[in-house]
Amino acid sequence: MSLRDRLERLRQLGLDPAAAPPRGPVEGTGSGAAQRPGCGAALEGPAGGAAARDHRAGAVLRALDLDTRLTPRGRVSFREDAAPAHRPRGGAAPALLARVPLDPLLRFARLEGQVDPAGVDPEDLVFLDTETTGLAGGTGTLVVVAGLARLQGDHLRIRQFVLLDPADEAAFLAALAEDLAGARLLVTFNGRAFDWPVLEARFVLNRQVGAPPDLPHLDLLPAARRLYGADLPSCRLTDLEAHVLGARREADIPGSEVPLRYHMLLDGRPEPFRPVLDHNRHDLETLAALTAHAAYLSYRGLAGGEAPAGAPPEPGPEAGPTQLLALARSCLERGRFRRAEQLLREALVQAGAHRRGAAWFTAARLLSTLYRRQGRWNEAAALWSEIAAAYPPGAMWALTELAKEREHRARDLEAALRYTEQALELCRRRLLLGSLHGRRDLEALEHRRRRLMRRLGRAAADPSPFSRPPF
Numbered sequence: 196m197s198l199r200d201r202l203e204r205l206r207q208l209g210l211d212p213a214a215a216p217p218r219g220p221v222e223g224t225g226s227g228a229a230q231r232p233g234c235g236a237a238l239e240g241p242a243g244g245a246a247a248r249d250h251r252a253g254a255v256l257r258a259l260d261l262d263t264r265l266t267p268r269g270r271v272s273f274r275e276d277a278a279p280a281h282r283p284r285g286g287a288a289p290a291l292l293a294r295v296p297l298d299p300l301l302r303f304a305r306l307e308g309q310v311d312p313a314g315v316d317p318e319d320l321v322f323l324d325t326e327t328t329g330l331a332g333g334t335g336t337l338v339v340v341a342g343l344a345r346l347q348g349d350h351l352r353i354r355q356f357v358l359l360d361p362a363d364e365a366a367f368l369a370a371l372a373e374d375l376a377g378a379r380l381l382v383t384f385n386g387r388a389f390d391w392p393v394l395e396a397r398f399v400l401n402r403q404v405g406a407p408p409d410l411p412h413l414d415l416l417p418a419a420r421r422l423y424g425a426d427l428p429s430c431r432l433t434d435l436e437a438h439v440l441g442a443r444r445e446a447d448i449p450g451s452e453v454p455l456r457y458h459m460l461l462d463g464r465p466e467p468f469r470p471v472l473d474h475n476r477h478d479l480e481t482l483a484a485l486t487a488h489a490a491y492l493s494y495r496g497l498a499g500g501e502a503p504a505g506a507p508p509e510p511g512p513e514a515g516p517t518q519l520l521a522l523a524r525s526c527l528e529r530g531r532f533r534r535a536e537q538l539l540r541e542a543l544v545q546a547g548a549h550r551r552g553a554a555w556f557t558a559a560r561l562l563s564t565l566y567r568r569q570g571r572w573n574e575a576a577a578l579w580s581e582i583a584a585a586y587p588p589g590a591m592w593a594l595t596e597l598a599k600e601r602e603h604r605a606r607d608l609e610a611a612l613r614y615t616e617q618a619l620e621l622c623r624r625r626l627l628l629g630s631l632h633g634r635r636d637l638e639a640l641e642h643r644r645r646r647l648m649r650r651l652g653r654a655a656a657d658p659s660p661f662s663r664p665p666f
Contacts, residue, residue, distance in 0.1 A: 251463065252359075258465040259472065261357060269366035272357045274472065277350040278480055284440040287488035287512050289351050289480075292317040297380075299493035300486075303525050304418045310380055310411035317346050319379035322486070324478040325390045326471055328454045332393050334400060337361060339457045340471060341371050341394070344479040351483055353476055359460070365401045372398070375406040380413060384432050384482050387414040415482065418489055421521045425554070436481045439488060448474055488512050496522030496538060497531075516546040516554040523561065536565060556582060556589045563596070576600055583617075591625075591636065594618035598643065612647040615640060 256263055256272065263272045280290035297315055301307055326340035342355045354374065358367045371394075375381070383390050391412065398405040420430050427438050437443050448456075448470045460468040492514050514522070519542035526535035539562040546555035559578050566575035579600075582593035594614045602611035619640045625633040 255359060255460075255463075255465045259357065259469055261359075266366045266369065268369050269363040270360070271363070271366045271370045272359045273370070274355045274357065276353045276355075276476065277347075278353065278476075280346055280349055280351045280483075284436075284442050284481075284484040287440065287484050287491060289346060289483040289487050290349065291487040291491055292320065292346060292483075295487075295490050295494045296498065297490060299497040300418070300490040301413070302497055302529070303421075303489075303493040303522070304413055304415075306411060306413060315379045319377070320382055320486075321345055321375060321378035321380070322382045322479050322482050323375075323386060323390060324383070324475055324482060325394065326450070326453050326475050327393055328457060330389070330450075332389065332396070334396060336393055336396075337364070337457075338367075338394055338397055339453070340475050341367075342475040342479050343371075343374055344483055346483070351480065353479055355472055355475055357472070364397065365403070368394075368398055368401055368403050368405070372403065372405050375410070378406065378410060380411050381406065382413045382415060382482065382486055384419075384478070384485075385414065385416045387412060388416075413486075415486060415489065419485065421524075422489055422492065422518050425517045425520075426515070432478060432481055432485075435485055440481065440484055442481070444477055446470070447477065450474075492518050493522065497525060497534070516542045516558065519545065520554065520557055520561070523558075527561070527565070532565060532569070536562065539565070551585050553588075556586045559586075560589065560592070567596075567600075572600060572604055591618045591621040594621070595640070595643075602643075602647065608647055608651050612644065612651065615644050615647060619644060 252263075255261075259274070261272045261274050263270055265271075281288050297317075298307075301310060322344040324342045325338050326342075328337045328339060329335070337358065339358045340355055342353060344351050344353045346352075356367055356371055356374075358364060381391075395405060416430065419435055423435060423439055424430050427434050433444065433447070453471055453474075456467045456471050491512055496514060496519065519538045523535045523538035523542065526532070526538065539558050542558040543555060543562065546552065546558055559582050563575045563578035563582075566572070566578070576597060579593040579596045583590045583597070586593075595618050598611045598614035598618065601607045601614060619637070622633050622637045622640055626637065
């Protein structure tokens with residue numbers, strides 16, 4: 196989107212920066228008190244004293260439905276709300292976290308050893324999302340909204356801290372740290388790379404200690420990429436919300452508008468900032484539902500679907516081929532080969548139900564490799580033959596594997612040569628079509644062909660012109 200298009204969109208929303216009212220003077224301690232640019236104008240009044248400032252502050256708090264309290268460090272502004280935890284989104288509701296063990300998700304996210312899942316109650320999870328004045332991070336980026344969500348009974352309790360005046364940042368951060376003190380597991384989306392480093396920088400600049408240093412942190416973004424990424428154009432939270440949870444937001448704002456809307460808030464116009472709070476709340480609800488979705492899939496995949504202690508879990512989302520492949524890879528990493536085989540077989544059935552595409556080939560390749568490592572050569576060869584016949588992009592790889600098996604295990608050199616020549620023909624076609632990745636494969640196949648010809652006592656033909664240097 197060009198700059199002209201963005202400005203036009205802001206004017207349509209009534210957010211023309213040129214319409215900002217002039218900032219009023221700020222009380223000073225001497226006769227030369229000057230305007231303070233930008234910071235805290237939302238809570239400043241005309242040069243008249245505390246009554247005018249309190250009146251404007253009250254108007255801002257009412258416009259944003261905020262509560263406030265005074266602390267020794269300054270003013271803390273916040274908003275509290277609740278959402279039904281049983282509201283399903285894409286087959287998953289946040290309340291599902293109370294019925295599914297967290298250990299499979301922590302293992303899938305590679306957090307085992309960092310947190311004891313038996314000691315984490317679902318109500319001890321804290322979901323965190325922030326809104327900032329920029330994406331660059333560093334000391335110049337302010338956290339203007341910090342939203343926390345917790346499961347409490349049948350509701351998802353949401354508390355949003357709002358930095359109405361940068362002068363109150365110390366109180367804002369202290370209140371946030373106090374809320375995080377009782378957490379046993381912090382859950383974010385891209386929080387390790389962005390939200391938490393920005394918050395830590397603000398804590399350091401204010402000479403404060405944030406969350407406990409040993410607080411386990413589950414960043415859901417890497418796990419989401421492994422579980423859902425192959426099916427989506429991107430793994431942004433809004434894309435996951437739309438494609439995985441089946442929910443689309445209406446009248447949402449892009450994060451790029453947060454800095455401008457915050458400056459309007461500081462200029463005394465609170466209404467444009469209300470969508471920022473709604474955006475933050477939606478992010479928290481989506482993060483909780485997506486965590487429940489991933490936890491259920493991990494439980495069904497890694498734990499084999501056994502019923503947990505107590506009542507069995509309520510029906511949850513179904514895993515597709517992409518999710519089954521991700522869970523199978525996790526099992527392979529941990530040496531759980533029997534469960535990996537079950538998941539790969541299920542992925543083969545699902546992916547091959549309509550057409551045999553990339554997911555089917557990946558499942559067949561992983562399963563055949565597992566068979567080969569276990570010495571189950573007949574089953575592996577059957578899959579390689581099926582790949583060679585049904586999936587042209589993977590045929591050269593499958594034919595090469597068949598040639599290796601015929602040469603080194605079955606000692607059938609004639610069959611090995613036949614498969615090698617078929618693979619060579621496919622490789623040459625790729626090079627004719629302009630492929631830049633087949634030259635090394637071609638050299639390896641021609642080397643294999645020459646070796647087989649020598650072992651068979653035949654004279655090898657001239658090598659392919661594609662294997663010769665151009666000069």
